[in-house]
Amino acid sequence: MKFELTILGSSSALPTAERFATAHVLNVHERFYLIDCAEGTQMQLRRFRIPMGRIHHIFISHFHGDHYYGLFGLLSSLNLMGRKVPLHIYGPAELETLLKQMTPQGESYLFPLVFHTHRYDTLSLLLDTGSLKVYSFPLDHKIPTVGFLFRESSRELNIRKEKIPEFNLGIKDILRIKTGEDYVTSDGTKIPNRELTLPPIAPRSYAFCSDTRYNPDYVRFIQDVTLLYHEATYGHLHIERAKATRHTTAREAAMIARDARAGQLVIGHFSARYKSLDPLLDEAREIFPSTIAASDGRTISVPSVKVKDH
């Protein structure tokens, strides 16, 4: 069961020869979730062989061009490719207005476009597929901006295989036990559920925090996240510039990861001024060793972790 992030663009507002501006794809069990959609996102999707037609939900963090300028071309291409199934976009209200004006040929899209307008005050459940929940939560940027949290739903208990012959369990028994029930044998003996089952696989999660000024307030929304992407537009040398533009330094991103007890940190949204990212990685790893740098096309898999016992 895949839970895999692909970075499509790792630059901040100004793209470079190697880095496009922000877009991410999260692959959860071969369902693809697009997060932000900078100019050229559709080209990167082709380049990295991600099936566009299997994207049904697009999440836009805020109304700055380097996070949405690629949306119009992507929608146009989906239209030309004959898409019929609905597409859901979660974004700022201004974007909905623009989308109505910028249909590709001045006509309507052939597929239903369902727009969900952000709220900015608290944690909000945007989507629940049964196996995955997606939330937005407020960040701290120049304009209203949200981060996103993708979290696998807690799965059912796993039956201990050796218990099936031992108690001669039928399929109905097994289904009940997997929901947490105890089992009562034909002679009336009650077998506690925890003797019959193993805990579910630990749910995995991914949080996207960009763009934002460093602010401990949003750490509560991403506690214990498995994989954290946090913007690190600047090195700590440029902290004053980070404050003025409402961005975060690499060191501060690591502080967020540490305080959230994240499993792994990916930093990105790099200012075009940095030829080498080593200083940014170094300062982050001093605080949070499990830090890597985003690059266009880089894929980060989050493996399933089997829990050994209750």
Added chain:
Amino acid sequence: MKFELTILGSSSALPTAERFATAHVLNVHERFYLIDCAEGTQMQLRRFRIPMGRIHHIFISHFHGDHYYGLFGLLSSLNLMGRKVPLHIYGPAELETLLKQMTPQGESYLFPLVFHTHRYDTLSLLLDTGSLKVYSFPLDHKIPTVGFLFRESSRELNIRKEKIPEFNLGIKDILRIKTGEDYVTSDGTKIPNRELTLPPIAPRSYAFCSDTRYNPDYVRFIQDVTLLYHEATYGHLHIERAKATRHTTAREAAMIARDARAGQLVIGHFSARYKSLDPLLDEAREIFPSTIAASDGRTISVPSVKVKDH
């Protein structure tokens, strides 16, 4: 003196792995003119090492997304790069409205943006730099669309070098002779201008015709053009589709080139359905042999042609 076209995107509305949608750059004596601006144009400008800061005029043919979706990102990048000098955009009125809504960070551009709204009824002079004139003229598409004609201005006559010592010509004499005047020697003898000069270098021209249905009406605007770019979205096999979508087949593009007595024809704006362009090139060359196919990054130089004598 350069007169050189670079193709940045050669696909029709749907980009492919090899072809972006429409954008061209014409380099006239190291001044760069951008024609259409599909998504990813700023990336292609970087890739093909064309200096963005030296673009001062952008020409948008019509209000279909595959001809302007890259404009917002390009303007945003120019802004971030600290542009101060004015930028002129020639385009449809709807685009001006959009540009006002889509400033990169919700703020104004730091440079003056001068918008010139198209008229669609006749040949219109858009720009005269002294050495170059740019015109728009009506094409025949689903929505109002213009083509563009770039024409070097007729240059002054060239003095025959051997005549300078022969008649002991001063700088003022030379300047007058170059404007076409005859010369009168100190003893009153009149020397006809054509004995003193060579004709100017033949002015070069470039015409951009996309998107359009084949229509002989606009041939009059591009008579004797040196280099003609004409859309050829389809092969003639798909003529019915071309008619329905107001596009042109490769064979029809060649008929326009032949009837305009063009020097060379470049076909482009290819439908993504064609894996090989050979059939399109073949059918065009049957009618107009000097035909080539556009590809992303291809540069076509138009050499100066020295006229030997009057």
